[in-house]
Amino acid sequence: MPSNSDTARGRILGRIRAATGEAASHNFAAVMSSCPSRERALAAIDDPVGEFRERALGNGIELFDLPALPGLCADLPTRLADAIKLARDGRLAHLDWSAFQLTEDTTDASCGVVLADGGIAETGTLLFTNRSVASGLLFLVDHLVAVLPLSRLVCRQEDLWKAGHCNASAVHLVSGPSRTADVEQTIQIGAHGPRRLLVYLLDDRAQPLEMDR
Amino acid sequence: MSAPQTFIARAGGALDDSQLQSALAKARSGFVDKRATAIAAEPDFETMRDQAREVRQRSLANLATCLEQFEQQVNAAGGQVHWAESTDDLRRIVIDICEQAGAKTVTKGKSMVGEEAALNEALEQAGLTPWETDLGEYIIQLAHEPPSHIVAPALHKTRDQVAELFRDAHALGERDLGEVRALVDEARAVIRERFLSADVGITGANLLIAETGTAALVTNEGNGDLTARLPRTHIITTSFDRVVPTWEDASKIFRVLARSATGQPITAYTSFFSGPRAEGEQDGPESFHVVLLDNHRTEILDSEFREMLHCIRCGACMNHCPVYQSVGGHTYDSVYPGPMGAVLSPLLRGYAQDDELPNASSFCGRCEEVCPVRIPLPGLMRKLREREMVQEKPPWLTRRMLAAFGWLAQRPVLYRYLTGAGTRVLATLGRRRGALRSLPLASAWTAHRDLPAPQGASFQLRWARAQRKAEGERGDA
Numbered sequence: 001m002p003s004n005s006d007t008a009r010g011r012i013l014g015r016i017r018a019a020t021g022e023a024a025s026h027n028f029a030a031v032m033s034s035c036p037s038r039e040r041a042l043a044a045i046d047d048p049v050g051e052f053r054e055r056a057l058g059n060g061i062e063l064f065d066l067p068a069l070p071g072l073c074a075d076l077p078t079r080l081a082d083a084i085k086l087a088r089d090g091r092l093a094h095l096d097w098s099a100f101q102l103t104e105d106t107t108d109a110s111c112g113v114v115l116a117d118g119g120i121a122e123t124g125t126l127l128f129t130n131r132s133v134a135s136g137l138l139f140l141v142d143h144l145v146a147v148l149p150l151s152r153l154v155c156r157q158e159d160l161w162k163a164g165h166c167n168a169s170a171v172h173l174v175s176g177p178s179r180t181a182d183v184e185q186t187i188q189i190g191a192h193g194p195r196r197l198l199v200y201l202l203d204d205r206a207q208p209l210e211m212d213r
Numbered sequence: 214m215s216a217p218q219t220f221i222a223r224a225g226g227a228l229d230d231s232q233l234q235s236a237l238a239k240a241r242s243g244f245v246d247k248r249a250t251a252i253a254a255e256p257d258f259e260t261m262r263d264q265a266r267e268v269r270q271r272s273l274a275n276l277a278t279c280l281e282q283f284e285q286q287v288n289a290a291g292g293q294v295h296w297a298e299s300t301d302d303l304r305r306i307v308i309d310i311c312e313q314a315g316a317k318t319v320t321k322g323k324s325m326v327g328e329e330a331a332l333n334e335a336l337e338q339a340g341l342t343p344w345e346t347d348l349g350e351y352i353i354q355l356a357h358e359p360p361s362h363i364v365a366p367a368l369h370k371t372r373d374q375v376a377e378l379f380r381d382a383h384a385l386g387e388r389d390l391g392e393v394r395a396l397v398d399e400a401r402a403v404i405r406e407r408f409l410s411a412d413v414g415i416t417g418a419n420l421l422i423a424e425t426g427t428a429a430l431v432t433n434e435g436n437g438d439l440t441a442r443l444p445r446t447h448i449i450t451t452s453f454d455r456v457v458p459t460w461e462d463a464s465k466i467f468r469v470l471a472r473s474a475t476g477q478p479i480t481a482y483t484s485f486f487s488g489p490r491a492e493g494e495q496d497g498p499e500s501f502h503v504v505l506l507d508n509h510r511t512e513i514l515d516s517e518f519r520e521m522l523h524c525i526r527c528g529a530c531m532n533h534c535p536v537y538q539s540v541g542g543h544t545y546d547s548v549y550p551g552p553m554g555a556v557l558s559p560l561l562r563g564y565a566q567d568d569e570l571p572n573a574s575s576f577c578g579r580c581e582e583v584c585p586v587r588i589p590l591p592g593l594m595r596k597l598r599e600r601e602m603v604q605e606k607p608p609w610l611t612r613r614m615l616a617a618f619g620w621l622a623q624r625p626v627l628y629r630y631l632t633g634a635g636t637r638v639l640a641t642l643g644r645r646r647g648a649l650r651s652l653p654l655a656s657a658w659t660a661h662r663d664l665p666a667p668q669g670a671s672f673q674l675r676w677a678r679a680q681r682k683a684e685g686e687r688g689d690a
Contacts, residue, residue, distance in 0.1 A: 008297065008507075015514075016511055016514060019276075019519075020273070020274055020275070020276055020514070022277045026277075032424075032458050035275070039260065059477075059479075124478075125479060130442075130495045130497055131493065133495060134495035135442035135496055140439070157460075161461060166460050169497050170438075170497055171487075172438065175478075175480065175483070179481055180397060181243070182347070182352065185239050186393045190397070190398075190401070191397060191401065191433065192401055192404065192436045193435025
């Protein structure tokens with residue numbers, strides 16, 4: 001085992017400790033619980049669904065209400081152009097997709113249909129983990145269609161972290177279509193990711209949709 | 214052609230560059246107005262700033278503990294943390310990983326640490342082909358220029374200049390590139406192929422989360438995610454000061470980051486990467502590396518400039534800086550321009566000419582006013598000026614003038630008399646137009662603006678009169 005000053009790691013951590021006065025054997029959890037935040041909390045969000053709608057629309061998301069999940073396949077063709085190649089989330093495979101041209105290859109699909117793992121009211125945001133959805137499906141398609149079951153909507157980001165959405169090698173918060181303002185500060189939708197983001201709000205609060213992962 | 218050596222010479226060139234001035238004019242209103250609108254819509258914004266500042270303080274106070282936790286968690290997930298004391302170390306580590314992966318092509322997301330280490334040049338010299346994927350970074354890669362802004366790297370380019378770069382770089386025949394839409398679509402098509410074929414993806418990180426060994430990345434284009442998730446190897450180049458303890462802490466930073474940077478409540482994409490693809494997951498890289506750069510940051514941590522490490526790289530300070538707005542980022546001759554760069558650049562690299570940077574400020578205070586984590590930027594610049602006075606004696610003329618001003622400022626009666634006389638002279642000269650078009654010895658200044666003629670008496674005189682009047686009224690009562 002090389003001594004601390006033999007490695008860049010040892011030297012950097014040594015200099016940091018000299019500056020901060022931290023002991024060498026500090027336990028992370030113990031240290032963090034000993035210094036909780038003393039700042040004021042943010043105001044409560046009284047109407048999460050209303051807040052989500054307002055924020056999502058502000059982010060350029062197209063919003064629709066979905067009374068029941070099977071209705072998705074009937075409504076979708078009215079929102080999309082014809083002759084679209086569609087890739088879908090495995091968790092939605094049981095729906096009737098007979099009216100669509102399907103593909104398993106996300107690089108070939110022009111539309112992706114996915115089920116959101118969570119929603120955040122404060123910013124009109126959807127959460128996906130790559131336990132359930134391939135990152136490629138979220139970013140390579142031209143049109144992304146997401147179903148958000150309202151039972152999975154929370155007020156703030158922290159509520160999703162408390163619910164354990166942090167344990168996947170990729171967690172994506174998606175808050176609108178892809179955009180850029182890199183040329184003359186002019187906002188253009190559709191930089192590298194989806195040009196459209198359509199979100200179906202599924203009211204499953206009486207009987208929550210099973211989380212099937 | 215190399216840039217002139219001094220800030221003042223470069224600033225002169227920038228002020229005379231009409232294309233640059235036209236690009237800067239668009240950015241000025243864009244960023245400032247968008248931020249103002251976003252903040253007006255958020256009544257809790259001041260609380261959000263306090264929370265974010267506290268997270269940064271707590272992170273740095275427990276930095277070694279957080280970093281050890283971070284490394285342990287990355288290892289547990291099957292990834293690897295590398296420690297780079299210098300930018301040389303960072304370049305070598307990244308090239309070694311690419312060579313071990315047998316890589317030829319590399320897609321890159323925006324990384325300011327990558328820019329700080331001039332990583333693209335090093336990759337090219339090692340026989341690799343780096344492809345920038347962020348539109349702004351791609352534009353400046355084609356132009357062979359450094360970024361001029363930490364959020365919008367190609368802010369200094371007009372759409373016509375971008376169209377010309379695209380015509381030179383993409384053999385796509387005759388086409389209309391007059392609209393921004395056409396430029397964005399063309400870049401999308403060209404870069405899409407690269408996402409799908411690259412061997413290695415290199416991104417930066419906006420934050421590192423200690424508790425789970427996670428790197429968080431904020432983008433609007435989605436290029437960061439495609440760079441991170443499609444190639445077999447993902448390398449993150451960042452500096453250790455990006456770490457925060459928990460996911461809750463990260464949320465507190467995100468709340469102020471996009472609002473301050475682009476005036477959005479949140480960017481289109483905020484993504485969290487914790488190691489390579491795990492069993493049962495849908496996709497992701499096979500290997501995952503985080504390279505942590507020091508490059509003098511441990512010295513900053515141990516100095517009176519520690520608060521500079523609170524910076525979350527939103528760019529609000531430069532967007533609101535009258536100096537940056539006038540001369541643009543390249544005038545600072547550093548990848549970190551504007552007020553944050555005027556503090557950070559001298560501390561990170563300590564070039565002799567960096568002493569000029571903290572002097573390129575009128576101390577108007579707007580940078581501190583808009584900084585989401587309340588870094589006292591003018592105060593830090595003042596400390597750097599003081600340090601310069603002690604370490605590097607300024608030129609004889611500057612010293613004599615400062616000494617003369619110091620002598621005068623300690624003699625209030627004489628000071629009031631002379632400033633009063635000066636005010637009267639200027640008011641008389643500028644009486645007809647209300648402003649002075651030119652001044653002796655200050656033609657460089659008046660070439661670009663007029664000096665408003667003084668109106669009435671000095672502040673001290675009016676204050677004294679108001680006090681006397683108030684006393685008189687109290688006496689009457």
